[in-house]
Amino acid sequence: MQRIGVFVCWCGSNIAATVDVHAVAEAARHEPGVVFSTDYQYMCSQAGQNMIIEAVKEHHLTGLVICSCSPRMHEATFRKTAANAGINPYMVEIANIREQCSWVHKDMAAGTEKAIILAKAAIAKVHLNTALTPGESKVTKRALVIGGGIAGIQTALDIAEAGFPVDIVEKEPTIGGKMAQLDKTFPTLDCAACILTPKMVDAAQNENIRIISYAQVEEVGGFVGNFHVKIRKKARFVNEDVCTGCGLCTEKCPQKKVPNAFNLNMDNHRAIYIPFAQAVPKVAVIDPNYCTMLKTGKCGVCAKVCTAGAIDYKQQDQIIEEEYGAIVAATGYNPISVEKFDEFAYSQSKDVITSLEFERLTNAAGPTAGKLLRPSDGEHPHTIVFVQCVGSRCAANAAKGKEYCSKICCMYTAKHAMLVRDKYPDTDVYVFYIDVRTPGKNFDEFYRRAVEEYGVHYIKGMVGKITPENGKLKVQGSDLIADKQLHIDADLVVLAAAIEPDKSARPLATMLTASMDTNDFFTEAHPKLRPVESPTAGIFLSGTCQGPKDIPETVSQASAAAAKVIGLLSKNTLKGNPCVAQSDEWMCNGCSSCANVCPYGAITYENKEFRMPDRSTKVRRIAKVNPAVCQGCGACTVACPSGAMDLNGFKNNQIMAEVDAICK
Amino acid sequence: MEQNKMASLNTQILRMSGVNPRKCMRCGKCSGTCPAYDEMEYHPHQFVHMVETGDIASLLQSESIYKCLSCFACVERCPRGVEPAKLIEAIRSLKTRPVGQNHITPDEIPALLDEDLPQQAIVSALRKYMK
Amino acid sequence: MMKVSYFPGCTLKTKAKQLDIYARACAEVLGVTLEELPDWQCCGGVFNTSKDEIATKLSAVRALSAAGKAGQPLVSICSACHNVLKQTNAAMQNDSEFASHVNHYITQTGQGQMAPYHGETTVLHYLELLRDVIGFDKVKSCVKYPLTGKKIGAYYGCLLLRPSSVMAMDDPENPQILEEFIRAIGAEPVIYAMRNECCGGYMTLEEKSLAQKKSTAVLDNASSAGADLLVTACPLCKYNLDKNGQNPLPVVYFTELLAEALGIKEA
Known part of the structure; x- marks a missing residue:
């Protein structure tokens, strides 16, 4: 027969306000096997835990029932307490009288009755508990980072710096992600490439980092400390070890009409290409959908001009299998397709662009060599309208758009507007906004500078319709402060499209058995206290795959995720869960x-x-x-x-x- | 007394329209898209705000309730699903239903006709403007 | 020969006979008989969105119910009729309070007594009949005189598309159905932004200047995009564009062009 002690927690007023804790302790006292029963204000406090240890010694308890919060909250705490008191940690049962009782009841009598029943159930269970001992498993001291944007790069660098080997799996032919496509970064206006590319090079040169580009995770097995992962490295038809990245092939290839995804299809590259000058790895890749040689067997120009002999038309996809102790998801984001919001005429006019396209149009390495020119006719635009919140902040049941705020648009739009006014003072710039959201260090100051120093016209209101006509974009919107409907003849319209998780995240989450929210953002283990971990052990989250973030926040989270990974990989063994x-x-x-x-x-x-x-x-x-x-x-x-x-x-x-x- | 009456009218408008004005996030897209904006004293976003704050009396007296074209652009484009046009329709119905409140009467019609005008226009106007 | 129930509406019987006559003739050629509902009444022209507005929607319910009884989908052509029928049908399906009020009226004994109705009938616009039942490929194969080289702008107006949650015909901001139709009859569609903006509607009675402004904006935008001709499904749109629009761009009913292409009407 067990000797059971029952400990009823008040949780301040969290439990005690709707549950009569004395009555619960009293009722428990009369259950068979219970030799001690008490209540206390904060059972999880040091004093509360000492009380438990004392009671175990004094009454020779063999089983404990703690009536308190959810086991998710403090089961581990009380198991440790039991161990300190000299009994097996698995001889503890939690009766959840907070989340499942006091918080959901308003009536004291009903709440108390239910708490007593929950306590009795836990007592009945603990009678049948047996001592359990967790097994141990070894930790593979290697990490996998999925996604090679700034988030993945930072996480990998930090893990590698701590001395652990890391693999970065990137689906594109180069690492760099979205940040590589940006021009300047807020609020300091340093050039994105200038601060990103050194990090890309660091990653490439770090002996602990292996970059597996143009690749995708195909299968994940195992568990924390011992993941087994299958990675498909797509054929790039160029031998990575031999190619010197000289780029001659990308100039000689006769197939010139391949949409350049890096420039968001605003210009073309050849069928063999290097995404951009600072690509890592700087290795050419052949697009098999366009390559004449791969399609018809006739051409071979790139192979002829390649002095290194790197071209390999027969290259096959390669499967890499590897063991990892920890996996970090850093799959990033994309702007949503704005075609569903065609009141803004994106699909009707080349001069209606998204903010990411605008980044390329102002980037020195972009399709216009950094000159801001209208895509339709290459003319300099004199009136530019920015529209905020396109597809963000929509009703949950709306047919299109996202319910959340995309968080980064207010700041990058202020940046775009400011840069235009700085470079082209003859240009009128209007920003239609619903709210300007600029919390962040030096963020609001930045936005105010756009208005006060650069003379950007901020209009509180939304655009309702854009009509391309005779080379102009007739913008019709509301100015809520002036109580007017505005009509602006613009040359260029820039839409701040909502952002959404990359499409690869959902299938990856399934492979990782990591949970996601309804928007396909990865869910964190705790929204405040464990923001960089997935609830699935051994899976960590870095960057925008967890929620919209700007670069400073992404980098912070990336390093935080790395710290968690390092903590895990520093252990030689992991205690398993004996509840198997x-x-x-x-x-x-x-x-x-x-x-x-x-x-x-x-x-x-x-x-x-x-x-x-x-x-x-x-x-x-x-x-x-x-x-x-x-x-x-x-x-x-x-x-x-x-x-x-x-x-x-x-x-x-x-x-x-x-x-x-x-x-x- | 007057306040009670207005409160009950407000409840009635919400029930008739099925609109919840609290969903509005004050973006003004409805007024940015409205083709009849310039003809209105109160604009679509103001209808929503005035119903939310209970200022029904001003709306009932305003000509703006007859200017809505029922084109549903505001309903379609509202990011929050507020449906301002339905609110305006409810207020207009409330106004024209009592005896003697018709905004247009059949006697006025003949003067407005021309030989090409489709019946549809007359029927629609009568439905919109009178009980 | 497939049969569908047909609700012509009052304007198609008077000012817009071309819309009606050619629609029927073309449907015959394409293998569908439009069977006019007996004793149909005017739809009212507009759907009053107030939930407690019952009486003005009864004629639409009667038409829907009659088609349902015949076991046929209900087809209409006029954008206004289609909008009223479709919105009334949706209200009968989804608003149980409204439906019970309506059924209380229509099931009462006496003249016009009917069985209760809950939105069972499928409501189709003539364009949907072409796209989803007949198929634009079939239409294309029946064309004898393709309108090759004609640049045609589709004018949707408001009522065909909105509210899209109910009308569910096409993307309300980037519709394609009329453009597909234009391609099927061998012409080239011209996309322009104002194709789904309001022509001024019934405001032509009270505020002619507004109708003039709106119609002119539509026509100007269409002609600047290169359209030689506009097609519409709505008599009131056609009236506003023709009479109130300050732009000579011609506007015709889409059924007239279909009839030309099928060789039913002289070009």
Whole structure:
């Protein structure tokens, strides 16, 4: 018979305001096996924990029931307390009388009644608890970073700096991501390339970093500390080890009409190309959809001009398999397609562009060599209208757009407007805004400078319709302060399109069993206290894949994620979760139902010889659970038709005891 | 007394239109898109704001309620799904329903006709402007 | 020969006979008979969005219910009729309070008594009939005199597309159905931004200057984009563009062009 102690927490007024904690402690006292019961203001405090330790010693307790907050909050705390008191940590049960009771009830009587029932259920369960000891698994001291934008680069650099090897998997032929496409960066206006490309080079030269570009993660297996990952490296038809990046092939290739994705298709490159001058790795790549040689077998110009002999038309996709201890998602974002918002005429006029296209149009390495020229006729625009919040802040049930604020648009629009006025003072610049949101160090000051020093016209209101006509863009919008409908004949319109997670994030999340929100942003383990970790152990989050962020914030989060990874990789072994499945070999009939539902591949079968009651022997096929791989999800226990499969810490008889206690 | 009446009218407008003016984030896109803006004393975003704050009396007296073309551009383009046109329609219905409040009467029609004018225009105007 | 129920509406019986006559004739050629509903009544021209507005929507419900009884989709051509029918049908489906009021009226004993109705009938615009039932490929294959070289602007106006959550015919900001139609009859569509803006509608009665301003803006925009001709499905749009628009760009009903292309009407 267990000797059980019950400890009821007030949680200040969180629990005590709607649950009569004395009554709960009193009711628990009369349950079978309970030899001690008390309540206290903050059970998780040092004083509260000491009280538990004292009680264990004084009353020789063998099992503890803590009536408090959710086990997600403090189960680990109280397990440690139990260990300090000298009893097995798994002899602790939590009755959640806060989140599932006091917070959802308003009526004291009802809340108290429910708290008592929850306490009784936990007491019934702890009677059947047994001491459990977690197994240990080794940690593979190598990290995988998925995505090679500024977030992925920073995370990889920090991990590598700490002495651990890191692989960056990047789906494009070069790392650099969105930041490589930007012109200047707010609020300091330093050039994006000038601060990014040294980091790209650092990554390439760091001996702990391996860049696997033009590649995608295809399969993820294993668990924290021991992930097994399959990566497909797409054929680029150029031998990476041989190509010197001289670029001769990209000038001689006769296929000149390939849309240049790096410049957002505003100009063309050849069928063999290097995305941009500072690409890392600086290696050419052939686009098989356009290459005449790959399509028809006739051409071969690039191979002829390549003095290094790097061209390989027969190159195949390559599969790389590797073990990792930790995985970081850094998959980034894209602007949404604004074609659904065609009241702004994006699909009707070349002179209606997105902000990212504007970045390329002002970038010295862009399609206009940095001169701001209208895409339609190459003329200098004299009136420019910026429209904010295109597709951001839409109603949840709206047919198009995103519900969230994209966060970066206010600042980059202020930057664009300021740069235009600085470089082309003869240009009138209007910004239609709903709210100007500029929290951040030196951010509001930056926006005010755009208005006060550079004379950008900020108009509180939204554009309703844009009509391309006779070479102009007739912008119709509201000026809510002046109480007017404005009509502006613009030469160029720039839409601040909402941003959304990259499309590769959703399938990746499925592979990682990492959770996502309805917008396909990765969910963090705790929105405030664990913002760079996924709830799935060993998976970390870096940059905009977790939510909209600017560069300073992305870099901070990237380093934070790296710190978490370093913490994990510094350990030689990890304690596993002892609450894993176990099969009763006498009851198992080897039907394979459990293995079929196991998402972790933790169940195997073996033939075992059994001594039967009549002293004969018989060989039977039985299930075996690998406790290092099992994550304790319990799917097998439900699937098992004979009741052989059970989950430690959540055994069927424990659950039934809880149910019985509740229904009594 | 007068205040109570207005409060009840407000409730009625919300019920008739099915519009929740609190959803408005004051972006002004409705007024930016409205083709009848220049004819109106109060503009679509102001309708929403005035109903939210309970200033129904001014709206009922304003000619603006007859200027809405029911083109639904504001409904379509509102990022928050507020549907200002439905609000304006409810206020107009409320105004024209009591006896003697028709904005147009059948006697006035003949003077407005020309030989090409489709019936549709007359029927629509009558539906919009009178009980 | 497939049969559909047909709601012509009052304007198609008087000022817009071309719209009606050619629509029927073309449909016959394309294998569909438009069966005019017996005893249809005027739709009212506009759908009053007030939820407690019942009586003015009854004629639409009667038409919808009659088509349902015949087991046929209800086709209309006039944008206004189509808008009223479609919005009324949606209200009968989704607004149970409204539907119960309406059913209270129409199921009462006496003249015009009907079975309760809950929006079961499919409402199609003639253009949807062409696109989704007949198919523009079939239309194309039936064209005898393609309008090759003609640059035609589609004028949607408001009522065909909005509110898109109910009308659900096409993308409300970048519609394609009329452009696909124009291509099917061998002409070249001209995209212009004002194609889904209001012509001024019934405001022509009270505020002619507004209708003039709006119609002229549409026509100017279309001609600047290079259109030789506009097509519309709405008699009131056509009236406003023709009479109030200060621009000589011709406007015709889309059914007239279809009839020309199919060889039913002399060009």
